[in-house]
Amino acid sequence: MIAARSAPATPPAPFSAFGGQTPGRPAGTSDAARTRAHAFAALSSRLAARRAAGMGLRLWLVCAMLALCASAFTYWQVRVPLDGIARHAGGAVAAGRLGLVLAAFVLAAGAIAASRQVTLAAAPPGPEWLALPVEPALVERHLAREARLPALPLVAPATAAWLAGWGLLPLGSLLAMPLAFALAFWLVTRAACALALRATAGAAGPARRLPAAWRALVSARRTVRVRKVAAARFRNESRWRAIARLDRAVSLRAGSPRARLALALLFLVLGVAAWFMGRDPLELRAQAFAGFSAGCAALGAWAAWRAAGDPPPAVRPLPTSLADHWLARVVPMALLLGGTLVVHAVMPPAIPLVARVGLALSWALPAMLVTLLGLHLGLSLPGRPNSAETLYYGWLGAGLVASLAIPLFGWAMLIAAFVHATRRMRDGWARSTVPGTD
Amino acid sequence: MLEIQALSRRYGDRVALADVSFRVRAGEIVGLLGANGAGKSTLLRTAAGLQPPDTGHVLAAGHDVGTDPLRAKQAIGYAAEEPSFHDELSAREYLAFVSAVRSLDPDATHERAVRLARSFELEPRLDEPVLGFSHGMRKKLSFLAAVLHTPRVLLCDEALEGFDAPSALAAKSELRRLAKAGSAILFSSHVTETVERLCDRVVLLHEGRVARELARAEWGAGDDQHSPLARVFLGLLGAPPLGGR
Numbered sequence: 001m002i003a004a005r006s007a008p009a010t011p012p013a014p015f016s017a018f019g020g021q022t023p024g025r026p027a028g029t030s031d032a033a034r035t036r037a038h039a040f041a042a043l044s045s046r047l048a049a050r051r052a053a054g055m056g057l058r059l060w061l062v063c064a065m066l067a068l069c070a071s072a073f074t075y076w077q078v079r080v081p082l083d084g085i086a087r088h089a090g091g092a093v094a095a096g097r098l099g100l101v102l103a104a105f106v107l108a109a110g111a112i113a114a115s116r117q118v119t120l121a122a123a124p125p126g127p128e129w130l131a132l133p134v135e136p137a138l139v140e141r142h143l144a145r146e147a148r149l150p151a152l153p154l155v156a157p158a159t160a161a162w163l164a165g166w167g168l169l170p171l172g173s174l175l176a177m178p179l180a181f182a183l184a185f186w187l188v189t190r191a192a193c194a195l196a197l198r199a200t201a202g203a204a205g206p207a208r209r210l211p212a213a214w215r216a217l218v219s220a221r222r223t224v225r226v227r228k229v230a231a232a233r234f235r236n237e238s239r240w241r242a243i244a245r246l247d248r249a250v251s252l253r254a255g256s257p258r259a260r261l262a263l264a265l266l267f268l269v270l271g272v273a274a275w276f277m278g279r280d281p282l283e284l285r286a287q288a289f290a291g292f293s294a295g296c297a298a299l300g301a302w303a304a305w306r307a308a309g310d311p312p313p314a315v316r317p318l319p320t321s322l323a324d325h326w327l328a329r330v331v332p333m334a335l336l337l338g339g340t341l342v343v344h345a346v347m348p349p350a351i352p353l354v355a356r357v358g359l360a361l362s363w364a365l366p367a368m369l370v371t372l373l374g375l376h377l378g379l380s381l382p383g384r385p386n387s388a389e390t391l392y393y394g395w396l397g398a399g400l401v402a403s404l405a406i407p408l409f410g411w412a413m414l415i416a417a418f419v420h421a422t423r424r425m426r427d428g429w430a431r432s433t434v435p436g437t438d
Numbered sequence: 439m440l441e442i443q444a445l446s447r448r449y450g451d452r453v454a455l456a457d458v459s460f461r462v463r464a465g466e467i468v469g470l471l472g473a474n475g476a477g478k479s480t481l482l483r484t485a486a487g488l489q490p491p492d493t494g495h496v497l498a499a500g501h502d503v504g505t506d507p508l509r510a511k512q513a514i515g516y517a518a519e520e521p522s523f524h525d526e527l528s529a530r531e532y533l534a535f536v537s538a539v540r541s542l543d544p545d546a547t548h549e550r551a552v553r554l555a556r557s558f559e560l561e562p563r564l565d566e567p568v569l570g571f572s573h574g575m576r577k578k579l580s581f582l583a584a585v586l587h588t589p590r591v592l593l594c595d596e597a598l599e600g601f602d603a604p605s606a607l608a609a610k611s612e613l614r615r616l617a618k619a620g621s622a623i624l625f626s627s628h629v630t631e632t633v634e635r636l637c638d639r640v641v642l643l644h645e646g647r648v649a650r651e652l653a654r655a656e657w658g659a660g661d662d663q664h665s666p667l668a669r670v671f672l673g674l675l676g677a678p679p680l681g682g683r
């Protein structure tokens with residue numbers, strides 16, 4: 001029933017691949033510092049190679065297709081208005097416009113790198129860095145390098161945006177832009193990582209004298225919580241209800257599930273409030289649907305996080321089935337979304353009641369699709385909430401881009417993703433994610 | 439060789455360590471015993487430089503872990519209770535990285551790593567990603583990385599928990615060899631029998647304080663149901679011994 005995850009052997013690594021020197025050299029010498037820097041560089045390249053190999057051909061092809069779709073979409077979205085600007089206002093103004101587009105990509109890359117840095121600072125990958133004789137700057141640089149990786153895919157659409165300028169802008173500015181983009185990308189993502197690390201590194205207590213990287217690592221490993229919570233009642237209830245109760249308890253405490261649930265509730269409330277923010281019925285409907293959709297997306301992220309977030313060693317030995325875990329999330333989500341749709345059908349004043357009921361019913365299907373996609377991804381990746389959420393938002397983003405390129409095509413993509421996640425769910429659930437077996 | 443000086447650490451309102459002081463001399467294996475939550479892991483993590491103390495100092499081979507961390511950590515080996523790794527890397531790659539950041543001679547260290555891995559029955563798995571390792575194998579890898587540089591100070595936090603019997607014997611023999619070579623070893627465990635067999639002295643922690651320090655000669659005798667240290671330990675906790683004694 002439970003199989004160990006396959007772990008194919010890797011080619012033996014020569015010890016010298018990570019550097020080294022004759023023993024007895026004091027740790028503080030510049031030679032030793034150079035050796036450590038070399039070891040970190042080798043570590044980064046080894047990790048990158050291993051991850052690239054681990055993705056497999058099919059995933060590489062999917063990523064390439066997604067990058068191609070996003071790039072093609074960006075190309076036309078930039079090319080058409082740029083052509084108009086170049087014709088009416090001249091090449092210099094068009095160059096300025098393209099510069100702004102590329103600057104937006106740089107800022108987005110900075111935001112992605114910073115957000116990843118925050119996640120990494122909370123749970124730094126790798127060994128107990130603080131137990132090793134390494135300089136704080138080396139660990140900070142290593143973590144920043146890891147954090148910048150998710151920002152790299154933005155280079156594909158940025159390149160497409162730059163290509164959109166060919167034939168419209170002066171050659172000099174076109175040739176200067178990639179250099180400026182590369183420099184800005186390098187500087188902004190580094191600065192974003194440094195700021196994010198300093199913002200998240202705890203500065204209280206005895207750690208305040210330490211460098212930022214050390215403070216982050218110390219606070220990341222701080223797992224002791226001494227605040228008591230209300231005593232739990234022991235109940236006799238069905239398994240799915242017990243899981244739902246666990247979800248509620250976890251989602252009400254400070255942490256990732258609560259943040260996601262709070263975001264979902266905020267958007268769902270904003271969606272209802274949107275009916276009272278204007279007069280034009282079409283505009284009101286669009287506003288309300290936008291709020292409701294964002295709420296569903298955040299609720300799907302909560303479902304993905306909760307379903308994947310249960311630690312397998314604690315949950316898998318229990319006599320619960322996939323159906324119990326599925327039902328425990330579906331029932332509360334259905335109640336919440338159903339209640340919200342009833343409010344949408346009853347409250348808004350600007351549209352006839354029959355139209356509002358029809359509207360609410362037609363929103364139910366996309367809401368189910370999005371939230372169930374999150375749940376099924378979560379259930380197919382037990383013990384890996386980060387991966388489940390990243391995949392979930394990846395699909396939503398791809399669907400959004402596809403819909404912008406070809407109306408309603410995004411829904412087709414999301415349905416395909418839903419079918420794929422649903423088919424994987426049983427396999428993912430059956431597979432052990434407890435590292436290895438004796 | 440390892441000197442813990444007036445170490446204190448709080449987590450919010452809870453006192454984890456309160457003015458803890460003791461010394462582990464070169465060539466000595468000192469056991470650290472205490473109930474769950476007594477402060478053993480906090481003490482070892484603080485000594486390894488993983489978290490700063492509120493007050494007090496840790497000197498490893500004469501270097502202050504707080505003010506001279508690079509030199510202190512060069513002397514320290516730390517086998518973690520819950521080790522973490524880059525799961526994508528193979529065990530050999532991880533050890534090669536540790537060897538490099540410790541500025542060790544690659545060839546000699548590789549030879550030593552393979553020899554130790556063989557004695558822990560880890561050698562056939564050295565080139566597999568750590569992702570597929572069981573808990574016991576991860577603990578073996580953490581121990582192996584901690585002793586790779588023949589540390590002058592070795593800190594073991596439940597290091598042998600999860601080892602199979604032959605590997606545990608090999609690890610104990612490695613610990614004795616290191617002690618003979620002059621390493622100061624602080625060894626935390628819940629298994630009193632292991633501590634009795636391995637250690638020259640024990641420090642008993644209770645509610646963050648050093649409750650007792652006992653040399654081997656002071657342990658006394660056990661009985662049918664309790665090892666000597668188990669009796670001392672139960673007495674310290676105020677728990678009635680088994681069988682109503």
